[in-house]
Amino acid sequence: MTSTLEKKEIDKITVIAPDPSWESEVREAAMRSIVTKPGKNWWIAVSLLSLVVVAGVGAWIYQLKHGMNSAGYNDQAFWAVYIADVVAFIGVSYGGAVVSAILRLSGQSWRAPLTRLSEGMALVTVLIGGAFIFPHLGRPERFLNIVAYPNFSSPLVWDFIAIATYTLATAIFFYLPLIPDMAVAKNLVDTGGKRARLFSILSLNWMGTKRQRVLLHRVLTIISLIIIPLAVSVHSVLSWAFALTSRPGWMESVFPPYFVIAALYSGTALVIVTIYAFRKGYKLERFITDRHFVRLGYMMAALGLVYAYLTVADMLTEGYTGITTGWIQQTITGKYAIPFWFYVIAGEIVPIALVVMKKTRNATGMTVAGVLVVISLWVKRIVIILPAATQPLISGQWGSYHFTWVSITVTLAGVAAIPLLLMILFRFIPLMSIDEMEDAGPLGSIEQISKETLKAAREESIPEPSKEESK
Amino acid sequence: MKKLLAILLIVALSIMGSSFAQAAPVGSLSVTQGSGDSLNLSGSCGASNCTSATFYAKSNQFAGSNFMQIGQAQVDSVGKAQISYTPTWTGNTPFKVNFLGAGGSLIATQTLTFDVVKDPSGFPQSAIQFQRPLDSTGAIFVKILLTIVALVWLTLLGSFFLVVIRVPKLSKQASEEK
Amino acid sequence: MDERVGESGMKLLFNKNQGDINGDSEKTSEVSRRKFLKIVGMSAGSVAAVGAGIELIPYRAWADSNPNGWGGNSGVSGMSAATMGSGQEVGNHQWAMVIDLRNCDGCKSCTAACQKAHYLTEDQTWIRVFEMGDSQGNSYFMPRPCMQCENPPCLDVCPVHATFRTDQGVVLVNQGRCIGCRMCMAACPYQARYFNWKAGAKYPDTGVFPTLKFPVPQRLGTVGKCTFCVGNLNHGLMSECASACPMGTIYNGDMITDVAINSMGNTVKLSKFLYDNDAVAYKDENNTHPRVWYIPGHGQNLDTNATTG
Numbered sequence: 001m002t003s004t005l006e007k008k009e010i011d012k013i014t015v016i017a018p019d020p021s022w023e024s025e026v027r028e029a030a031m032r033s034i035v036t037k038p039g040k041n042w043w044i045a046v047s048l049l050s051l052v053v054v055a056g057v058g059a060w061i062y063q064l065k066h067g068m069n070s071a072g073y074n075d076q077a078f079w080a081v082y083i084a085d086v087v088a089f090i091g092v093s094y095g096g097a098v099v100s101a102i103l104r105l106s107g108q109s110w111r112a113p114l115t116r117l118s119e120g121m122a123l124v125t126v127l128i129g130g131a132f133i134f135p136h137l138g139r140p141e142r143f144l145n146i147v148a149y150p151n152f153s154s155p156l157v158w159d160f161i162a163i164a165t166y167t168l169a170t171a172i173f174f175y176l177p178l179i180p181d182m183a184v185a186k187n188l189v190d191t192g193g194k195r196a197r198l199f200s201i202l203s204l205n206w207m208g209t210k211r212q213r214v215l216l217h218r219v220l221t222i223i224s225l226i227i228i229p230l231a232v233s234v235h236s237v238l239s240w241a242f243a244l245t246s247r248p249g250w251m252e253s254v255f256p257p258y259f260v261i262a263a264l265y266s267g268t269a270l271v272i273v274t275i276y277a278f279r280k281g282y283k284l285e286r287f288i289t290d291r292h293f294v295r296l297g298y299m300m301a302a303l304g305l306v307y308a309y310l311t312v313a314d315m316l317t318e319g320y321t322g323i324t325t326g327w328i329q330q331t332i333t334g335k336y337a338i339p340f341w342f343y344v345i346a347g348e349i350v351p352i353a354l355v356v357m358k359k360t361r362n363a364t365g366m367t368v369a370g371v372l373v374v375i376s377l378w379v380k381r382i383v384i385i386l387p388a389a390t391q392p393l394i395s396g397q398w399g400s401y402h403f404t405w406v407s408i409t410v411t412l413a414g415v416a417a418i419p420l421l422l423m424i425l426f427r428f429i430p431l432m433s434i435d436e437m438e439d440a441g442p443l444g445s446i447e448q449i450s451k452e453t454l455k456a457a458r459e460e461s462i463p464e465p466s467k468e469e470s471k
Numbered sequence: 472m473k474k475l476l477a478i479l480l481i482v483a484l485s486i487m488g489s490s491f492a493q494a495a496p497v498g499s500l501s502v503t504q505g506s507g508d509s510l511n512l513s514g515s516c517g518a519s520n521c522t523s524a525t526f527y528a529k530s531n532q533f534a535g536s537n538f539m540q541i542g543q544a545q546v547d548s549v550g551k552a553q554i555s556y557t558p559t560w561t562g563n564t565p566f567k568v569n570f571l572g573a574g575g576s577l578i579a580t581q582t583l584t585f586d587v588v589k590d591p592s593g594f595p596q597s598a599i600q601f602q603r604p605l606d607s608t609g610a611i612f613v614k615i616l617l618t619i620v621a622l623v624w625l626t627l628l629g630s631f632f633l634v635v636i637r638v639p640k641l642s643k644q645a646s647e648e649k
Numbered sequence: 650m651d652e653r654v655g656e657s658g659m660k661l662l663f664n665k666n667q668g669d670i671n672g673d674s675e676k677t678s679e680v681s682r683r684k685f686l687k688i689v690g691m692s693a694g695s696v697a698a699v700g701a702g703i704e705l706i707p708y709r710a711w712a713d714s715n716p717n718g719w720g721g722n723s724g725v726s727g728m729s730a731a732t733m734g735s736g737q738e739v740g741n742h743q744w745a746m747v748i749d750l751r752n753c754d755g756c757k758s759c760t761a762a763c764q765k766a767h768y769l770t771e772d773q774t775w776i777r778v779f780e781m782g783d784s785q786g787n788s789y790f791m792p793r794p795c796m797q798c799e800n801p802p803c804l805d806v807c808p809v810h811a812t813f814r815t816d817q818g819v820v821l822v823n824q825g826r827c828i829g830c831r832m833c834m835a836a837c838p839y840q841a842r843y844f845n846w847k848a849g850a851k852y853p854d855t856g857v858f859p860t861l862k863f864p865v866p867q868r869l870g871t872v873g874k875c876t877f878c879v880g881n882l883n884h885g886l887m888s889e890c891a892s893a894c895p896m897g898t899i900y901n902g903d904m905i906t907d908v909a910i911n912s913m914g915n916t917v918k919l920s921k922f923l924y925d926n927d928a929v930a931y932k933d934e935n936n937t938h939p940r941v942w943y944i945p946g947h948g949q950n951l952d953t954n955a956t957t958g
Contacts, residue, residue, distance in 0.1 A: 069846035078834040138829020138870030145809040153604040156808035204638040219630040530908040539916040559907040
């Protein structure tokens with residue numbers, strides 16, 4: 001294996017012919033997580049994260065037994081941290097889908113090393129976000145009443161439909177590009193082992209014939225086309241759970257795009273954090289370069305500006321006439337001032353500054369920005385939810401939500417579950433889409449290739465069916 | 472002194488006596504079925520100083536309920552007053568009339584129980600039936616949305632199973648060709 | 650100040666009661682109407698000061714624009730049986746409530762009685778007495794039960810049809826179906842819904858199986874709310890809050906028989922009572938059409954020289 005190429009050297013490469021050494025490099029790197037045995041650090045991390053998740057489940061059981069009061073809820077703070085978690089986790093899932101689907105549709109071949117990780121992140125976070133509906137409910141065991149007695153005039157029924165559909169689409173969108181990789185993977189692990197059998201089943205006997213490739217490409221295009229409006233609809237419907245009430249601060253026409261942009265913004269940020277962690281953990285610097293981070297950082301900064309714009313639009317239209325200023329006062333100068341200004345500084349000013357300043361425009365800088373955005377956007381969800389929920393609608397005191405050990409533990413369990421599930425998941429599947437990487441070629445990870453050259457390269461580089469299969 | 476006391480007693484007694492006489496129910500009340508569903512309540516004041524009449528009915532719906540005012544009328548020159556009243560419940564209903572003097576003092580009163588047989592409630596249907604979001608346009612909207620959802624599921628599952636079924640077949644074909 | 654309110658409130662009541670002893674529920678309405686018109690303005694202004702715009706829709710405006718509607722503008726119905734329709738959806742009663750704010754002294758007996766009867770926690774104020782400020786710097790009290798909206802927002806947002814409306818116009822919660830998502834609490838503009846947050850808190854084994862009309866004991870993890878004590882009403886009894894009110898503030902009423910009664914036995918023709926006293930519906934601009942009307946004002950503290958509200 002060649003060591004990590006310098007950025008400048010990669011820039012100089014102009015040859016686009018299929019490169020067998022590139023292929024073997026890609027295969028080796030993508031399979032690192034499968035072929036190598038997990039190290040000590042991996043086990044320590046997994047067990048620590050599992051502990052947090054188990055603690056969260058325990059806290060939830062405690063909450064079931066003692067009522068939701070133990071999670072800090074009361075009648076004037078009826079929606080709080082768990083619904084914020086649902087919105088935040090399903091939100092970051094959108095980022096994964098977008099990096100994969102939008103970039104796939106627009107033919108951005110630099111996406112190739114990122115798609116697998118971002119799709120995996122999307123799948124994991126949508127599952128966790130969906131799971132957070134259960135601690136949110138007072139009677140989770142009756143959850144299927146939504147299926148048995150659906151009231152289609154309720155936004156929550158449509159939330160359920162949208163999230164279920166989106167989860168299905170994310171799972172399929174994760175699995176289908178995996179098929180060719182599984183065919184590669186099954187030859188790299190011990191034959192006859194459990195993993196080999198699993199990969200063999202998942203690979204669907206993929207041989208990479210031209211017709212198979214065309215089929216898969218078409219299907220993936222269709223699903224990419226579906227998953228973008230689907231993700232938009234999920235976040236719109238989630239926002240309508242708030243916006244379809246008569247509460248000042250929630251009844252806002254800006255809410256659907258507001259939520260969609262928040263989802264994209266935080267999602268892109270989490271993609272940056274995810275690829276940074278995996279790049280570091282599996283030494284993928286050869287493929288995931290600083291320029292990937294910078295491009296994602298630009299995307300994130302642009303989305304951050306749009307989100308700031310929507311935040312101002314929301315507050316100005318509500319606050320200008322002075323009819324419903326209570327929640328705005330509480331947000332800017334009152335009870336929720338600290339989390340709000342935390343969002344302004346850590347969620348907008350600092351990350352955008354990190355992108356703008358040339359000094360910090362690198363992998364580390366972007367990752368710091370990403371972490372800040374993910375955290376402060378969760379805080380922002382709290383700031384959106386609590387002021388409107390705790391406001392007095394008739395007269396009297398503002399309600400207040402108090403974080404308790406139960407709600408904090410359950411939320412931390414969700415946070416810990418993301419790296420935990422990703423770490424376990426990527427012990428079974430390749431870190432990068434081998435197929436897409438080989439399509440893209442050595443330059444593909446850096447610069448866009450014209451469609452014709454890509455096509456020519458692809459036709460020549462169809463891998464031979466492996467010998468074991470033809471027997 | 473004794474004389475004075477006696478005079479005072481007589482005066483007091485006479486005042487009391489006169490007030491007792493005034494409180495005696497000298498009025499009359501009659502209830503008849505009027506045109507349509509309404510009832511005619513008419514009463515006459517036995518005294519000449521009546522100015523207005525207030526009519527009451529008593530519901531048996533709530534335990535502890537009392538006479539409720541159902542209308543007021545001026546007393547005419549012959550001491551009569553009448554109102555038209557549309558009942559809102561049926562059954563034996565006590566009615567009452569109070570004749571009042573100029574200062575609002577009670578001059579005469581009379582009660583009567585009448586069996587009400589018709590009660591066209593004034594309660595309109597529209598006050599109960601509010602259109603729910605899914606009653607008309609909403610229902611069509613929901614059907615369209617559900618169709619879209621079904622199509623999305625069909626496409627997703629269809630493409631998934633297409634790949635799952637077609638890919639092994641294509642592999643088989645390819646290895647057979649070889 | 651409260652004492653003063655209480656005393657003068659009692660005075661007002663005694664006046665009324667004298668009438669009631671003779672079976673007389675006469676209103677001195679003509680004298681006081683001008684006052685009350687002012688109170689309407691004042692109250693509307695004061696509520697706006699609290700921060701939510703015009704929230705009071707007078708009953709009179711509705712009655713005048715619907716002369717053939719329920720009650721009519723004369724207090725006597727002009728509705729004929731033919732236009733009533735089939736009447737299948739109309740129950741034999743349509744329960745309503747009138748809250749005469751002129752009498753309320755904020756003693757919260759209603760809340761206590763309700764919590765006792767339904768075994769609620771202290772936080773669960775199905776009828777809650779709010780202290781409201783007015784433009785004169787005074788305060789008055791406003792008990793707030795569930796408004797039993799004719800167009801309830803909570804009903805539309807419930808994902809599992811756990812909230813429903815009876816043919817008697819009462820909005821109830823099926824706690825056997827409720828999944829505890831609290832969307833109804835978000836949708837209710839009156840903060841009238843209360844969740845059962847705590848396990849074992851004051852939910853004794855009453856030996857009574859909770860029913861839709863009498864959800865006692867409340868079930869953990871579900872939403873509860875004022876039921877209008879519809880079981881009581883159907884048996885000719887008054888709701889717990891109304892019968893516990895020492896001031897006769899709360900009237901239980903039936904819109905079909907057009908009768909309303911308070912704890913003093915003061916019996917009024919509901920539509921006429923609402924019309925004559927300038928009753929208002931609270932936050933009706935949300936298109937909720939409450940079945941609870943308020944007669945505004947805190948008469949004891951009236952500044953009759955106030956020019957505008």
